[in-house]
Amino acid sequence: MPVVVQNIERAAADTIDRLARAGVATVHEAQGRRGMLQSHMRPIYPGAQVAGSAVTISAPPGDNWMIHVAIEQLRDGDILVLAPTSPCDNGYFGDLLATSAMARGCRGLVIDAGVRDIRDLTEMGFPVWSKAVSAQGTVKETLGSVNVPIVCAGAFIEAGDIVVADDDGVVVVRRAEAEAVLAAAEERLANEEAKRRRLAAGELGLDIYRMRETLAAKGLKYV
Amino acid sequence: MPVVVQNIERAAADTIDRLARAGVATVHEAQGRRGMLQSHMRPIYPGAQVAGSAVTISAPPGDNWMIHVAIEQLRDGDILVLAPTSPCDNGYFGDLLATSAMARGCRGLVIDAGVRDIRDLTEMGFPVWSKAVSAQGTVKETLGSVNVPIVCAGAFIEAGDIVVADDDGVVVVRRAEAEAVLAAAEERLANEEAKRRRLAAGELGLDIYRMRETLAAKGLKYV
Amino acid sequence: MPVVVQNIERAAADTIDRLARAGVATVHEAQGRRGMLQSHMRPIYPGAQVAGSAVTISAPPGDNWMIHVAIEQLRDGDILVLAPTSPCDNGYFGDLLATSAMARGCRGLVIDAGVRDIRDLTEMGFPVWSKAVSAQGTVKETLGSVNVPIVCAGAFIEAGDIVVADDDGVVVVRRAEAEAVLAAAEERLANEEAKRRRLAAGELGLDIYRMRETLAAKGLKYV
């Protein structure tokens, strides 16, 4: 059963980069509020905002062997996405693996487990979204799989799906939907700019979004 | 049952501002170690220290409609305080709502749920204390209430109570007790300064607070 | 039963300082992946990297009396390590205690509970690794013990053991093993440097560590 899928399809580089610029919250809304990973996935340092094609890893608890295998599958613009087969907070990944991944063009790591060498990774500018920070080491004894479908932090992810990550967390976009989601996201961004100006000037959302009637109809009372 | 209470009483502005300067730990001690919200309430960025009159929101899980309603009730110096009616980590609040709230003089948000657009909020200098950071969006379908008594992160809060928040968390001061708590807090601050100097000079708390006798009386043995 | 052990043995200062420079992840690996405290132990600010001799504290929930007792036992280069006798997130420690501890040469605090006055501690440069940040105050009513063996965040620690802490968490080294662990750690650091250069140049871990054969032997398939 342990398998490495070698040739995965990826979305267009320009689409991916523009999804990164749109950011997590906008992309998530643009695709109908789907695709968020759970909120325990936090960045190891603030300010990073990236998107990339997912190279997925299914790994046993406490065993990081498959990360070495996955790194060979990386292409420029990819993001490693690791889900352990059962809950684990071990530090699967540190500065040596990051050095190797960066040499292959990797843009970051999303891992529903632990990471270590935080200070080095921060200095290298290699962003990680993880469930935990832990120096607890791992072994290399048991096989897993690379580029198979996984569930990571509650989200279903297939190899080649686009992962967008920033300070708000991580969202996944199906590869086949990337163009449509991007279009909706960019429209949304344009739209928000006008609203932001009106709100900053003191107009109320109650009026801009015409909520007063529906609130009253539902039975809201002012006293 | 869904209701918006419109005219709430607030403490004096000067009292509120001086409570902010005293800080959370001191205010909490000054009122007899009461009023702390649970420790999962963390700031989205370090360094903010504020106090304000609570405009309270009771909202259903995954529904941020009432925030729009609450913003209309804000006056200069207020803080929004939201408690979901059951545990929820959705991102109820982002940069557009913050823009609107700031335009009404709001000093921050305390929310026992999630928040998003962290980077924008940080750049805007709009502080938030929350249970989670999450881009997971919400709907506007179900009513809640504004300016009713709520339980937020384990603390009972009424509209117009003073909320003090800094890097140590969030504490609530009953409006009717604000003056007395402030007096006790400022006395405590003055008091601490003298102790700090003695401790910095190497004196021991065991001696300053005369603990040796009571420790021995309780049965502490040195070996 | 409440007891203060006064004369504890400590490792050599030079050994301790070099363990600090090696850092948590390396020291942990060098001693066979043992000794990590659980991953909920997080620093209150990033960037600190210290090691010191443990002055241990076993304290009741919500009672920080024994910290005053422990401070008298501190010598230059020590680290306070507190374990509550049952789970508690109260803020046992703040800026006054830190002032006192620093005056005695203390390098930091490791506490499986809460800490407060975060901003002050950060400005003072007094590092703390804790389970929580909370301003919730404590009492001084019930005895505990100082310099007895404790279990802190899942790790067994005896007074005089060396505690190493950085952004990756906290690891404990048995005092009797300190020299051997240091030697292994420093060898490991030298070793890693060469690997880092090869990985940065694009060589794969699969080849450097000769993993391809064992992966195939275990049954990994490429498709």
Add this chain to the structure above:
Amino acid sequence: MPVVVQNIERAAADTIDRLARAGVATVHEAQGRRGMLQSHMRPIYPGAQVAGSAVTISAPPGDNWMIHVAIEQLRDGDILVLAPTSPCDNGYFGDLLATSAMARGCRGLVIDAGVRDIRDLTEMGFPVWSKAVSAQGTVKETLGSVNVPIVCAGAFIEAGDIVVADDDGVVVVRRAEAEAVLAAAEERLANEEAKRRRLAAGELGLDIYRMRETLAAKGLKYV
């Protein structure tokens, strides 16, 4: 500040007993989906279904002294309700305290902390809803208060409020609203019986509650 309020008002015994028979889910719905304690409050054995007037206890973490004080305040038909001032899972209560409480007519304990002597309590038929089961003992050193307003497991409770508890958890009813809530609950029970028969006969909720039009209007598609 530590105080014991001695003469509290209670609802009518018949009202309380009928609320018990209505059960938690029905009472909770009848009062507008308010008043549930958090879902971590679980019974130590299945099948108990009780209601009683709350004798409230605010106690420090790890200190059960105030339970002895509260027992003197019990009258026939009361329920003890304890909230620690910060999170704690210690076993505050066991078979001796239960013996004493039962001798005073107490119907059960609701405690946002731990309980012990589970087997004895089960044999005695003294029901407890708690956050944890733990034999970890407590001290009697620090005062708390009895019959003051508390927040227990997220719910605000005043002495004399009615607490209803069964296998579904615990709900609190304001004393002043008890009659009205009971009336609504009993109407609801009568109402449900008819629906149950129709559903058992195979009718669909979609039809009984006439949901098809609103679902379609909101945009639900069948494919």
Add this chain to the structure above:
Amino acid sequence: MPVVVQNIERAAADTIDRLARAGVATVHEAQGRRGMLQSHMRPIYPGAQVAGSAVTISAPPGDNWMIHVAIEQLRDGDILVLAPTSPCDNGYFGDLLATSAMARGCRGLVIDAGVRDIRDLTEMGFPVWSKAVSAQGTVKETLGSVNVPIVCAGAFIEAGDIVVADDDGVVVVRRAEAEAVLAAAEERLANEEAKRRRLAAGELGLDIYRMRETLAAKGLKYV
């Protein structure tokens, strides 16, 4: 986007029933240790052991409207499987819905949220595996989807997949793999019987599975 998929394919009834008899642990092993839902999914009463075709529900937090929609899609031998779109412990399901589901031939409910009316459900013999027990009610305001792919408690589930549940938890079997997994499970059961007899007679696993050599080769020392 909200959609109800009406005609789903199901595995053969006999296959499903035999998977139920094999039980969760055996089925899980037989398919290569995949498909377990997370361990927080617990039965509301012990002893139930069922399997059925999944009718999946994706529902907003705190909104159970889609369960009514899903019940119409049930056929004899199905199991309802609900995943909220963000974490929620509300009681989505109680005795009225169970009455309706049973009338349609439903064998149980798997829900990564809360359930209520526990005592009634137990008496009715309607088994539920849930994250929480809670009487906290829900609304019927926001659409979700029925029979779309979901992630429930960390497992990816498509409508028509087979869900097996017993006291050990819940496992999902892909519909297309059902026959193969059943064959492997039944072989495994036969196999275990022989081993059980040898172990009961005092033979050691070390000898039966010939582990002594590999343990020694890996470096295990006896002292």
Add this chain to the structure above:
Amino acid sequence: MPVVVQNIERAAADTIDRLARAGVATVHEAQGRRGMLQSHMRPIYPGAQVAGSAVTISAPPGDNWMIHVAIEQLRDGDILVLAPTSPCDNGYFGDLLATSAMARGCRGLVIDAGVRDIRDLTEMGFPVWSKAVSAQGTVKETLGSVNVPIVCAGAFIEAGDIVVADDDGVVVVRRAEAEAVLAAAEERLANEEAKRRRLAAGELGLDIYRMRETLAAKGLKYV
């Protein structure tokens, strides 16, 4: 480093059996409120009350190989105690291992991880105290150690220490202290009987333990 310690010392069988009869809460109090494992350790079925000599296992996450090794070390009256080297909820143990352990005289399992085949274990009368119930399987790839000191659920345990477990949880007694703790426990039991009678007759703990004066001296007010 992986090691099996073969000849461990055990306490007298009679002492162990009498500790079992005293029960967890009493033993824990008798040794000064020390030695409780954390409250997440729960029995898989109610009513078991056992004590035995600990055969300890330190095992990697998701790997149960060492249980086979440990079973060979069991003698009549022992209890297996397993701590994973990092948090894990996998089902390390099921009915086959229980069959083997029972054949060697083992009285139960204490495991800070998961267990499976709950129904079989219940029918066999093999008690388990665990952190989780999970059918998620484990591998046999990585060594651990047997009969070395471990930290299990927050308690330090050495091989041959006495583990006492019942519905209230698990407590460990140092082997060298077993006689003294037993004496104190039995005295305590005798003592409690008299108190129970007085409390059942309606006397108050306030009077029996003469608390009224100290409460008043500490400042408790009755209003």
